[in-house]
Structures are given as structure tokens and as C-alpha cells.
Amino acid sequence: MANKIFLIILSLGSLILWSFKQIGEPTIIEFQVPKKWPKPHYDFFKNPLTQEGFELGRKLFYDPILSRDSTISCASCHLQYTGFTHVDHKVSHGIDGRKGTRNSLVLINLAWNKSFHWDGGVNHIEVQGLNPIQHQVEMDNTIEEVIKRLQKSNLYLELFERAFGNKEITTTRVMKALTQFNLSLVSSNSKYDQVMRKEKGVTFSQQEKNGLILFRKNCALCHTEPLFTNTFFASNGLPIDTLLKDYGRYNITHHSKDSLVFKIPTLRNIEYTFPYMHDGRFKKLKEVLTFYSEGINKKAINLHPKLQKTMVINENQKKDLIAFLHTLSDKEFLFDKRYSFPK
Numbered sequence: 001m002a003n004k005i006f007l008i009i010l011s012l013g014s015l016i017l018w019s020f021k022q023i024g025e026p027t028i029i030e031f032q033v034p035k036k037w038p039k040p041h042y043d044f045f046k047n048p049l050t051q052e053g054f055e056l057g058r059k060l061f062y063d064p065i066l067s068r069d070s071t072i073s074c075a076s077c078h079l080q081y082t083g084f085t086h087v088d089h090k091v092s093h094g095i096d097g098r099k100g101t102r103n104s105l106v107l108i109n110l111a112w113n114k115s116f117h118w119d120g121g122v123n124h125i126e127v128q129g130l131n132p133i134q135h136q137v138e139m140d141n142t143i144e145e146v147i148k149r150l151q152k153s154n155l156y157l158e159l160f161e162r163a164f165g166n167k168e169i170t171t172t173r174v175m176k177a178l179t180q181f182n183l184s185l186v187s188s189n190s191k192y193d194q195v196m197r198k199e200k201g202v203t204f205s206q207q208e209k210n211g212l213i214l215f216r217k218n219c220a221l222c223h224t225e226p227l228f229t230n231t232f233f234a235s236n237g238l239p240i241d242t243l244l245k246d247y248g249r250y251n252i253t254h255h256s257k258d259s260l261v262f263k264i265p266t267l268r269n270i271e272y273t274f275p276y277m278h279d280g281r282f283k284k285l286k287e288v289l290t291f292y293s294e295g296i297n298k299k300a301i302n303l304h305p306k307l308q309k310t311m312v313i314n315e316n317q318k319k320d321l322i323a324f325l326h327t328l329s330d331k332e333f334l335f336d337k338r339y340s341f342p343k
């Protein structure tokens with residue numbers, strides 16, 4: 001009898017203790033803006049970056065549970081070692097082998113982006129994640145179904161509690177966590193960055209220096225340092241693909257001034273993010289440069305004034321430019337364990 005009472009007291013005691021068990025406050029991570037970089041566009045005040053939020057976002061990013069048949073994760077189309085894009089095909093492949101219409105975008109320095117997708121059709125990163133989840137070709141699921149599945153997982157219940165203080169799983173929380181992971185993907189330690197920071201023992205070769213001069217003359221107006229995008233849109237005179245018939249930003253705004261206008265993508269890690277352009281039409285940087293010197297459609301209605309005059313770059317200069325573009329590769333970013341598949 002005494003034993004029984006003792007046991008009851010013991011279990012009551014542990015129950016009370018358990019209910020008082022403090023889930024620690026999430027650990028705030030200060031978002032590091034690299035020296036001399038502009039202020040990020042994203043307002044971290046409304047969704048403070050935390051270690052727990054980031055870890056939850058990372059887990060979600062790599063989890064195929066988000067797709068209808070649990071085969072496709074965000075990482076299926078956004079692979080870390082290629083700058084978080086896919087490289088083995090022109091346009092993205094999603095669920096049931098369905099083919100999309102656009103080349104996957106890199107996920108690099110998104111905190112500075114003002115809008116998302118090749119046509120800027122998504123104006124806030126916190127809703128972007130809904131797009132692939134519900135997209136027929138990508139994950140073909142519903143957010144309600146995703147939430148139901150997550151609620152059945154004790155691990156996720158715990159991760160949400162750690163990140164947000166209780167076990168409630170909502171669309172907003174799923175999106176905020178994914179956003180925290182996506183925003184943390186900052187690439188700022190390429191050779192270019194090290195040279196700009198005047199780090200000891202790192203210098204450009206003569207060829208890279210020549211490339212930088214050519215780059216500043218011909219490209220930097222749009223692919224502006226240090227982000228290597230001015231975060232706006234332009235038509236670079238790419239002839240339209242007559243099968244895909246993608247009019248870019250026009251599809252969103254229906255203004256003729258936006259016809260064939262696309263996001264100006266960052267060129268960071270460009271060595272690894274092939275194929276290039278919204279439809280992945282070029283496999284090699286050399287082809288891209290040949291396009292800029294010889295292939296621009298001068299009659300394209302919204303061709304940017306900068307590209308109306310023919311760009312003269314000879315074979316040697318192409319090599320110089322490519323040497324410079326290769327200095328934008330950031331191996332630390334591409335292989336950073338914090339961003340890889342969570343164990």
C-alpha cells in the first residue's frame with residue numbers, strides 16, 4: 001500500500017514537473033550583413049531569425065513529405081552544391097516526372113531580393129513556399145494536407161514548439177520557418193569577396209583583372225556588385241523560345257513594357273549553376289558571352305538601352321570574363337554543412 005502511494009506521488013510529481021518543463025526561448029541569430037553590402041530588403045523584425053526556426057526550416061526544405069506522393073522536396077530542384085538550383089536539365093522536373101516551363105532559380109542572398117521568380121510574380125518570400133507546394137508540376141499538394149501530415153509527426157510537433165513556443169502548426173509558421181532557412185543562404189566568401197576585402201595573400205591574376213574591367217564596362221549596370229544583380233528586371237534581348245512562349249514579367253503585369261522582361265539573376269556561383277537563362281538554353285558561360293556579343297535580338301521591343309549597341313568582345317576577352325566570373329564561386333557556401341541535408 002505504502003509502495004502504491006509512493007508510486008502515485010512519484011508519478012504525480014513527475015507529471016507536475018513535466019508540465020512545468022520549460023521549453024527554452026528560441027536562440028536569436030543576428031543576421032550578418034557582409035561589410036559594405038547594402039541593407040537587406042527583408043525585414044527581420046517580423047520574423048526574427050532563430051537557431052530553432054532555421055533548423056525547422058532546413059528540415060522542411062529537405063523533406064519530401066511536402067509533396068503529394070512524398071517524392072519531391074524543395075532540395076530536389078534546389079541542390080546546395082550547385083548554388084541551390086538544378087543542373088541536369090533546362091526546365092525543372094517535378095512530381096511524376098512532370099516538366100515545368102522554367103529553369104530553377106538559385107537561392108542565394110535572397111534577403112536582398114525585392115521580388116521572386118523569373119517574372120517577379122511573387123512579391124514576398126513568406127508566401128513563395130506555397131507556390132511549389134501547390135504547383136501541379138512541382139509538388140502537387142495542398143498546404144492543408146502538409147499541415148495534417150506534420151501534425152502527425154512527434155518530431156515536427158517538437159520542432160515547431162522549439163521554434164515558436166507551442167505545438168501549433170499553421171501555414172504562417174511553415175512559411176516563416178522555410179523563409180528563415182532560405183534567407184540564411186548567404187554567399188559572400190568567394191575569391192572576389194576576399195580580394196575586395198584585401199585579405200592577405202589573395203589577389204586576382206592578370207586575366208581575372210582584365211575580366212573585371214570588361215565586366216564593369218559591359219555587365220555591371222544590371223549584374224551590379226556586390227550582389228551581382230541590381231534586383232530589378234530587364235530584357236537582355238534573348239530571342240523568344242517559340243515553344244515555351246514565355247513573355248516573362250508581362251504575364252504578371254500585362255503591360256507591353258514588360259514583354260520579354262525577366263529577373264536579372266545574380267551571377268554568384270555562376271560556374272556551378274548552369275544551364276543558364278529562364279529557360280536554361282545555354283549550357284556554358286562561353287555560349288552566354290557569344291549570345292551577348294552576337295546573339296541579342298536588337299529588335300526586341302523592350303531591349304535594355306545598354307544592350308542596344310553591339311558589345312564587342314573577342315575570344316581572348318571572353319576568356320578573361322569567364323576567369324573573372326569564376327572568382328564568384330564560393331566553395332564555403334556550396335559545401336557549408338549548416339545548409340546541407342539535416343542528419
Ligand code: HEC
Binds near residue numbers: 100
Ligand atoms: C519541381 C522543382 C521545384 C521544386 C520542388 C521547388 N522549386 Fe523553387 N523554384 C523552381 C523554379 C522552376 C523556380 C523559378 C520559378 C519561376 O520563375 O516561375 C523556383 C523559384 C524559387 C524561389 C525564388 C527565387 C528567386 O530568386 O526569385 C524560391 C525562394 C524557391 N524557389 C524556394 C523553394 C522552396 C522553399 C521550395 C519547397 C517548398 C521549392 N522552391 C520547391 C523549382 C522548384
Ligand code: HEC
Binds near residue numbers: 276321
Ligand atoms: C541590361 C541588363 C543586362 C546586362 C547589361 C547584362 N545582363 Fe546578363 N542577364 C540579364 C537578364 C535580364 C538575364 C535573365 C534573362 C532571361 O533569363 O531571360 C540575364 C542573365 C544572365 C546570365 C544567366 C544567369 C542564370 O542564372 O541563368 C548570365 C551568365 C549573364 N546574364 C551574364 C552577363 C554578362 C557576363 C554580361 C556582360 C557581358 C551581362 N550578363 C550583361 C540582364 C543583363
